[in-house]
Amino acid sequence: MSCENIEPEVLEKMENIVVFMCNECGQGSANTAGVARMAYNPAIRIVRVQCTGQIGPIQIMDALSNGADAVACVGCCLGACHFFNGNVLSMHRIKLLKKVFKELGYSDQFVNQYTSRAAEGETAVGDFEDIVIRLATAIREEGTIKDGC
C-alpha cells in the first residue's frame, strides 16, 4: 500500500496531521528531505520539540481536540536518543494512549510513533507516508476522530 492508492475522498478528510519531531534526528531528517525537495502530504504540520520525550498524552489530546486528524511523534532511532531514552518513553506513553482509544471503541491509528535518521530525508518522508496510510485505514473504517471528539 502506498499513499498514491488512497481514495481522494479519504485524503480530503485529512486536513491537519500534527507531527511532533524532535530537534535532533526527527527535525534533521525533515530538513534533509526539504533540501532534497522531497514531496509529502500537505496536511502534515510539523511541530519542532526538543525531544519526543517531552510529548505525552496531554499534548496529543490537546492537538486532537483542537482539530488535528491524527498525531504522531518522530524521534531518533532506538538507542540513539540525544538525551537518554526520550523516544522510548514517548513510545510507552503513546502505546498506552492507543490502548485508551481502543477501550473507547476507536481505531488506535490516530496516534503513532516513529523514528528517523537525520542524514536520510526519505526516513522522515516514509514516516509521513505511513502516518497517512494508517490514518486512511482508520477513516475508511470509522470516519475521522472529529466525529467523536
Next chain:
Amino acid sequence: MDVKIFQFHGCNKCFNETILLNGESEYKVEFIEDPKNWKETKTDVSVITGYLLLEDREVLDKIKSNSGKIIGYGNCATTGGVFALANQRGYDISPLNKFIVDAQKINGCLGEVEELKSAINYEEPSKLKNLCLVCGRKTTCDYLDEVKRQIELDDDTTCFNDLGYLCSGFIAKECKERCIDYNAPCRGCKSSLERPGIRMLGMFGTLMGNIEVATEHSELGATDKLADQDDDVTDSLPDVLGNFFRFTLPTSGLPRGRIPSSGNILNDVFAGRLIEELPLISGLLGGDHSISLTLKIIETYEKANQIELSEPTKKYRQELLELENQLQEAIKSKDPEQYKKITDEIRKIGGNMNLSNVFFGGFRTQIDDNDNFEDYKTHVFDVVEGTYKNGSVEFKIDPIGIVKEIIIKEV
C-alpha cells in the same frame, strides 16, 4: 441558613453523608430525593449529589434560579464519578459545570462533609497537600521491570508504584478516606489538578520505561515504528480507563466512547473492569447497599473457586452486614448522631466508606490491635475464567480477569 440537598441519579452515599449537616443548628436542611417534582422555593445554598444526565438541565436551571449558591458534592456530581465509566459505552453522564458554570465543586468519592460545610459557609477552601506527601510509603519513581495487578502485603513502606502496582496518589490531594492506609492503592478520587487521568497515564507510561514495547520495521523510509500488536506494556494494564479514569472520564478530554451499551448502566460501568478491582468499585457506588453488594460479589467468586474463609473474616463480614442494616435505619430517620456512630463502626472494619479494607479472602489491614492479623489477612488470588452466579448477582469473567457482563438485581 437554608440548605437544600438534591439527590440525582445513582449512588446515594454522598446524599446520605449530608445527614451530618442535620445536627448543626445553623442550617435548616431539606433533603430532596426527587428533584424532578420539587416545588420551587428560594434557598440560600443548594447541594447537588449523584450523577447528572443531559435531561437534568431543566431541573438544574430551576435550582439555579432559586439558589444563592450551588455546590456539587462528590465526584458523581463534579466530574461524572465512577458511574461515568459508562460513557465508555455511549452514555453522556456530565459534570455539574456543564450545566452551571460557576457551581463550586467538592471532589471525592465519598465527598468530605467537612469541606462541604466550609463551602456552605463561604469559607476559603483549605490548602491541602499532595497525597504522596502524607502517605506512609516512599517513592523513588524508578523505572519498573514489571507491573503487578495484585500486591503482596508484606511491604508497607515502599510506594505502590515502585512495587509495580499502580497508585494514583501522584495526582491526588490528602484525603479523609485514605485507601492507601488500607493496603489499597489510590484511584485518584480527590484529584489535585485538571485532567488527572491523562497525567497519570503519561506518568505511569514513563515509569513503564523498562518494560518491553513492541516496535516493528517500517518499509517506508526504513525506520522503526510502534507495532500494531499487544505487548508487555498493554498486556500488563488490561483496563487503562477503569484504573486511570475511574472518576473523571467526562472531564478527561478524551472522546466519548462508542462501544455498544448493554442498556443497563451498572453493567456498563462494570464491564471491562478487572476482577480484583470489583470490590473497590462496588464499595464506591453501591450507596446504602454497598456493603451487601460488595460482599455478595466477593463471596460469589470465593465460593466458586474454593477460597477458604477464616472464622474472623466471616465474623467481621457479618458485623459489616449488620452495620449496614443499622445504617439504613439511621438514614431513614435522618439521625445524624446514629449515622455518625454507625459509619465510624463501618470505617473501623471496612477501612472507609468505600470499603478499601475488604477484599477477596479476607481483609487488607489489621482491624483490631488485639487480633492476630494472620487470621484474616488477604492474599493474592488466582484469576479464574467463568460465569459466577449467586442470587441477585451474576457476572462473567474472561481468561485475563476482565468482567464481560454483570447483572445486579437489587441496587
